[in-house]
Amino acid sequence: MYDLIGDIHGHAGALVELLEHLGYQHSGSGYCHPARKVIFLGDFIDRGEHLAQHKQLLTIVMPMVQNGHALAVMGNHEFNALAYHTEVNGLFLRPHTEKNRKQHKAFLNEFDEDFEAKNEVLDFFYELPMWLELDGLRVVHACWDYGAIEFLRVREGSKMTPDLLVRASTEGTPEFKAVETLLKGHEIPLPIGVNFTDKDGNVREWIRVQWWKSEATALGDIALPFGIELGDSANLPMPQGVPKYDASDKPCFIGHYWLSGDPEPLTANIACLDYSVAKNGKLVAYRWSGESRLTRSNFAFRTE
Incomplete structure (x- = not known):
């Protein structure tokens, strides 16, 4: 069965503590468990620059995935990194603006001058599927949108490619909309x-x-980030086209949303495992053993 782990953002120390708490031991092929496997929910990188643990983290995560001790999906920060470091016709797919460089600073600090290691990591990011549909559960970084997944499944498959990266970085294309929804969430x-x-x-x-x-029936009921002030607009009716996840469907695990407080399911069959470790929060896991309804007691966490 699976131990699903949320957004890590360069916090290698917290990951080691969490893996050991869950019973994983380090072997010659990486951290492993005799009866369980990790699923990482993406966002391995960026933030946490004060720790300088990105290389340490990726030397933990990459062997686990490559040697079959873990599965992983792509997060928006892995997608952003591929776009940031890919140049097409003299322009980078993710512009090197002050905002984008600041967000990517922790990764750049450790990898920008180490071209061999950087390229190895970027190649690894290309191997990460954007979603997983497994026996009994689903995994995606931000939003399980049936339409977006079917669009990509038929045309591209679940993994990023250099051609798809170009189209998914080009605002206005259907690929941009689909990838944006899965990795960053539905936006209105x-x-x-x-x-x-x-x-x-x-x-x-x-x-x-x-x-x-x-x-939900009103815009204010579904707005993110949590607690934003929308004034009278909060009472506007729910917009059309917001993805819905069937309450009778199999469990779905996500990250991305910077939650806080005590970990618990969002619904009976949806759990977010991002509890803001990069903002003095928790690195969270869910120990899934085949249940169709998620419970608070199966969460585990460590703090940095």
Whole structure:
């Protein structure tokens, strides 16, 4: 069975503590367990620059995946890294703006001058599927959108390719929309004149949504980040097109959303495992043993 682990963001020390707490031991082929396997939910990199543990983290994660002790999906930070380091027609797919460089700084600090190691890591990122559909559970970094997954499955498959990276980095393409939804969440525009400032100080006129709230009726019920002030716009009806996840479907595990507090399922069959380890929160795991309904007692965590 599986131990699913949320966003790590360069916190190798917390990962080692969590793996050992879960009963994994280090062998010649990486951390492993006699009866269980890890599934990483993506976002291995960025943040945590004060720790300088990105290389240490990736020397833990990569052998686990490559030697069959773990599975993993791509997070938006792995996608962003591929785009940041890919140049097409003289331009990088992810522009090297101050904002983007700042977000990627922790990775750059350790890898930018080590070209061989950097290319090895980027090759590893290409091997990460954008979603996993396994017997009894599903895994995606941000949003399980049936339509986006089917679109990519038929045309591209579940893994990123250099050609797909170009199209998925080009705003306005169907590939951009599909990959953006799976790795960053479903996004909708705010009414004209309404905006908010995100955790990194950027002014936003679009919001992500809590797509797991299938019974929500108003915009304020589903707006992300949590606690943003929308004024009267919060009472607007739910917009059309927000993905919904069937309450009778098999469990789905996600990361991405910077939760806080005591870990617990979002719904009976959806759990987010990102509890903000990079913001003095927790590195969280869920010990899944085949259950169709998720329980609070199966969460485990460590702090940095």
